[in-house]
Amino acid sequence: MVLKKKKTKNKRQKQSIKYYKLLRKAETIAEEVLEKVKVYQDDLKAAAFKRKTEQFLEAIHKDKKSLNSILIDVFAVSFLSIKEVYGIKLHKVQVMGAYALHHGDVAEMKTGEGKTLTAVLPAYLNALTKKGVHIVTVNEYLSTRDAYNIGKIFNLLGLSVGSVVKDQTPEEKRKEYAKDLVYLTNAELGFDYLRDNMVMNLKDKIQREFNYAIVDEVDSILIDEARTPLIISGGVNVTEKNYHEINQFVASLKEDDYIVDRETRQAFLTESGVLKAEEHFNTKNLYSYKNSLLVHLIFNSIQANYIYKLDVDYTVKEDQIILIDVFTGRLLPGRQFSEGLNQAIEAKENVKINPETKTLASITYQNLFRMYKKLSGMSGTALTEEEEFLDIYNMRVLTIPTDLPIIRDDRPDVIYATKEAKINGIVNKIISIHKTKQPILIGTRSVNESEDLGDILEKKGYSFEILNAKNHAREADIIANAGQLGSITISTNMAGRGTDIKLGKGVKDLGGLFVLGTERNEARRIDDQLRGRSGRQGDVGVSQFYLSMDDEVMQRSGMKKFQKFLKSIDKDPLESKSIARAIKSAQKKLEGLNYDYRKSIVEYDAVLNYQRIITYNQRDAILKATDFTKFIDQLLDSFLKNLSKSEVVFSKNTFSSKLYFAKLNHDFNLNLEEKDNLSIEKTEMITREILLKKLSEKINNFIELNKFDVIDYIRKIFLFSIDTNWQKQLDQLDRLKSGIRYRQYAQKNPVQIYIQEADKLFNLYRAEINEQVITMLLNTNPLSDNNKNRNEKTKELLVN
Structure with a gap:
């Protein structure tokens, strides 16, 4: 592959000259690395890799050479170490991505392009400083898997590899953090930092300095999860009775007694609501200083009852509220909504109310990750958040070309007037595709959507796999088998799955994996993540979204003007360029609102x-x-x-x-x-x-x-x-x-x-x-x- 500076519609070529020069530099570096690989490949056998690492360490620590001065040689050696352990030769585009990561930027690499192995090169280079490298992932399954699999490569090179997980003792974690490279989750990294700053003896600290980090699924961690700070909490004096009483009051309110702003997820009482609250709680002035806690609890309860939804924002499991990551569909055990909102939801769902907590220590992901001397990340979908990455984290987004052209057929959205008509259309589409044995992956926005669709298919006698926040234990197996002949897989959002969907025998002849989205998301990149499960590494594939005017994004985007028109065509679907443009505009607006909210958090x-x-x-x-x-x-x-x-x-x-x-x-x-x-x-x-x-x-x-x-x-x-x-x-x-x-x-x-x-x-x-x-x-x-x-x-x- 040779990059040519032509006028095309390719996203990469629309970047600034500065970005283009960086991409050209990455390609030049990659070509030099591949030439160096030819020099080393005959001489580097298993025993020689550790000797090369010793030479690199001497160059840095004795001869005081910079990392950049030995980058070509180090990348070439790590390239060959991957080949030695797994028999895999990296593509040039992977080496380009590795350079972007070493440069402290975000490497946008499409699904299936080999991000996990790409990270080996910059991780090895920066580990030579002996100051530590953190490779941060979205869940413990991925961090432990990669520590074991990729750890074999680093061990061949003579470096130590650690894995930090939640259940380890402080002493065990201290040993892991002391190793050259550490795989861990963003949440555990943050909580360990907070706990380290609560110890009573210096020897009880477990972390080293924050030197260099590579963040996998960087948009999921640094953008999506950045809306909720990490908090270590202790108890406060609000009784269970208080929460239930306030919940009963809020549940008795009429629609004109309160206002909910779904865009900002805030709630307020109207004048009539205030009067009812003053009467119910026997106070003359609800907004007097002495009632500040009462007002706070009432507003929490309004949010819990009229904004936060079961099986979308949270689920109930074993008499407990478990949060759901709305972007990835994953359960977030151990995480709670702060400032009493969690207790308001517990009262709403009539489960055991855990004592409300006060903050003992907290930090946002923005400030946690900005502590690194050098920060980088990789994702299949990051370009739409480029402004935020640059403003908040000082990281540019470098879109790395795919090794093979993407030939996936991204079809226009199918739009219905009502949700009922849309569901019927989706089920009919699934049935017609399944008759051909073409595998189909259905992406839903929430747990209840995935289960409702599963119930319909089950009644019609179809076999399927379902992956959502309630059923994530078999995640890797379910996703890995989603590309086999005749498979039907229903899943919540696909961000950060970490497992490629490989096509089974004969599937290419049927058109590859068919990805069907049941709804648009607030962010375009979440839709792109779902699409990206199909058409990996030059495979054929199909993607298409089914929408209705009842969808949340449509409701939040002010598109009711189309509703009357759509109702005139009853149950028939519509493909409309004007509506498609309106949807894209609405998503941009919601992305902007979410960015403004996260920026406010930073301020x-x-x-x-x-x-x-x-x-x-x-x-x-x-x-x-x-x-x-x-x-x-x-x-x-x-x-x-x-x-x-x-x-x-x-x-x-x-x-x-x-x-x-x-x-x-x-x-x-x-x-x-x-x-x-x-x-x-x-x-x-x-x-x-x-x-x-x-x-x-x-x-x-x-x-x-x-x-x-x-x-x-x-x-x-x-x-x-x-x-x-x-x-x-x-x-x-x-x-x-x-x-x-x-x-x-x-x-x-x-x-x-x-x-x-x-x-x-x-x-x-x-x-x-x-x-x-x-x-x-x-x-x-x-x-x-x-x-x-x-x-x-x-x-x-x-x-x-």
């Missing part, structure tokens, strides 16, 4: 991320400290300056040293002489000397413990104060953000208001830490039995 979380980085850096410094003199000096200076600015030490707008000393005497039992008419500087100086002396005496009293125990004791006081106040800070920021979203500001940006208010809260948070540490150092003693009842929190601290 708000930038504030939290700034505070989180400062807090976590402070924690790390304390974990590593062997002497706390510097920390105590800084803390004392900050504490005294904050006290000098507080209202309690001012009388008639004038600073009062007498009030200053009185405040300290009251809080710390110091017995200071309450002198009057001293300057702020003099007051701070006197107080600092006295407090330092008191703290020094206190610490010296601990010396009957050995020195290490004293340091450990002080460390735990610092960490305890940071952690408890950080949890309060997260809760306050959550409430602040919720409140700002419901308030209107004339000529003011709510994000700017949030930034200003959050900054004030952060200053108060840090001041509270200072005061709490001083209080605990002065008023607690680990050696005193009399002190045990006086400060239970500190006692628990020492036990832990």
Whole structure:
């Protein structure tokens, strides 16, 4: 394959000159790699691969060569290692994709083009730095499978390969993270990061630095899942009775009592709804400050009852609500909707209500993955989200050509007036295709759609396989067999399946795999993912979508103007270019709305991320400290300056040293002489000397413990104060953000208001830490039995 710069409709050729040059560079690199392969192929036998790795390591760590300077040789060696282990020769386009990944970009490679093996080349090259490489996948099946299969290649090269999964102990995970290359899921990566920043001892951390990551199904992880932050939670005081009472109230509302915005998934009470709420809950003003929690719970319940749908957004399994990834159809065990929405849904479905939680630690995927020094990703469908990848993650999308031309027959949409007519049309199409024994894959948007269609086919006596969030254990087998003669497979969205559908004997002669979509999705790339299951590696295939005006995307896209026209043709389908254009326009609009929502998350979380980085850096410094003199000096200076600015030490707008000393005497039992008419500087100086002396005496009293125990004791006081106040800070920021979203500001940006208010809260948070540490150092003693009842929190601290 040679790239030629012609004017075509190919997406790649519509990219900017800068992108085109990068693609040309990737092709040049690939050609050089293939030439180098010819040089090495006769000499590299099994034992020689480790010696080549040793030479590369010496070049980097002893001779200080850059990765780019040895890229051609490293890629050639890894190319041959794949051939040695699996007998597979990579195509030139795969080497091009490998270069894009090393470059820190997104390689868009169509389904079946061999992304998993493509990642071997940049992973090997970057692992030579010995700083670690993370290969991130969407589920544990794929991460463990690839760690085992691809691990054979890396082992041949003399590198260690790890696999991090949910059920491992911290010690087991630490060993896996220490290896050269680690396969893991995005969720486990994030939760491990949060847990690492809650440990009380440095040795309990399990992760290394975030050096280089290759994210598989990058659009699914960094775009779709980026709407929901990762949260580690603890309990709050809202009873099960509260949720049921509010659910009953919301269920009694009429349609004109509330408004739901399905595009933004928000809900509000109308004036009549507010009046009913005030009467039901016996309050004069629903929106008074004291009712903020009640309002929050009511809005959650409206969302649960009128926006979130069973077997679309979640399912019920063993008396529990299990979330469904609406883009991939996968179950998300262990994940919950935050801020009480999960409990509102539990009340709606009348299942066991788990205690609502408060946030102990959280992070968005945007900020998690932006911590990597270099980030790359691969997907079959990423180009439509190019702007977001560039704006949020600083990654370009490089569309890699297919090795063989795509010859799949993508047929026009078939459109019906009603859902009932559409389902009949789909069933008739399935039956007619099945008569020829051509395999068919039916992609549905939700669990209940897949099961309803399955029920119809079962009643008509047809055998089929069904793959949805309730039945994913046999996922690989079901998908792998979907291309066999006469097979009927029903599945929810196909993103991130990680298993190619290979055509059975004689299927090519029948036209290949027929992919039938039962509905359009919010994002065009989700439709493309379904299409891409057919026509892999130059195979023949067919794809077609069946739509109705009752479909959610059609309803959300303002296309009701076509409804009367379609009803005039009753049950007959229609293929219309104008409607097709309208659908594409609607999808673009919804993609834009979703992008705006994710961008809003980034804007708000930038504030939290700034505070989180400062807090976590402070924690790390304390974990590593062997002497706390510097920390105590800084803390004392900050504490005294904050006290000098507080209202309690001012009388008639004038600073009062007498009030200053009185405040300290009251809080710390110091017995200071309450002198009057001293300057702020003099007051701070006197107080600092006295407090330092008191703290020094206190610490010296601990010396009957050995020195290490004293340091450990002080460390735990610092960490305890940071952690408890950080949890309060997260809760306050959550409430602040919720409140700002419901308030209107004339000529003011709510994000700017949030930034200003959050900054004030952060200053108060840090001041509270200072005061709490001083209080605990002065008023607690680990050696005193009399002190045990006086400060239970500190006692628990020492036990832990």
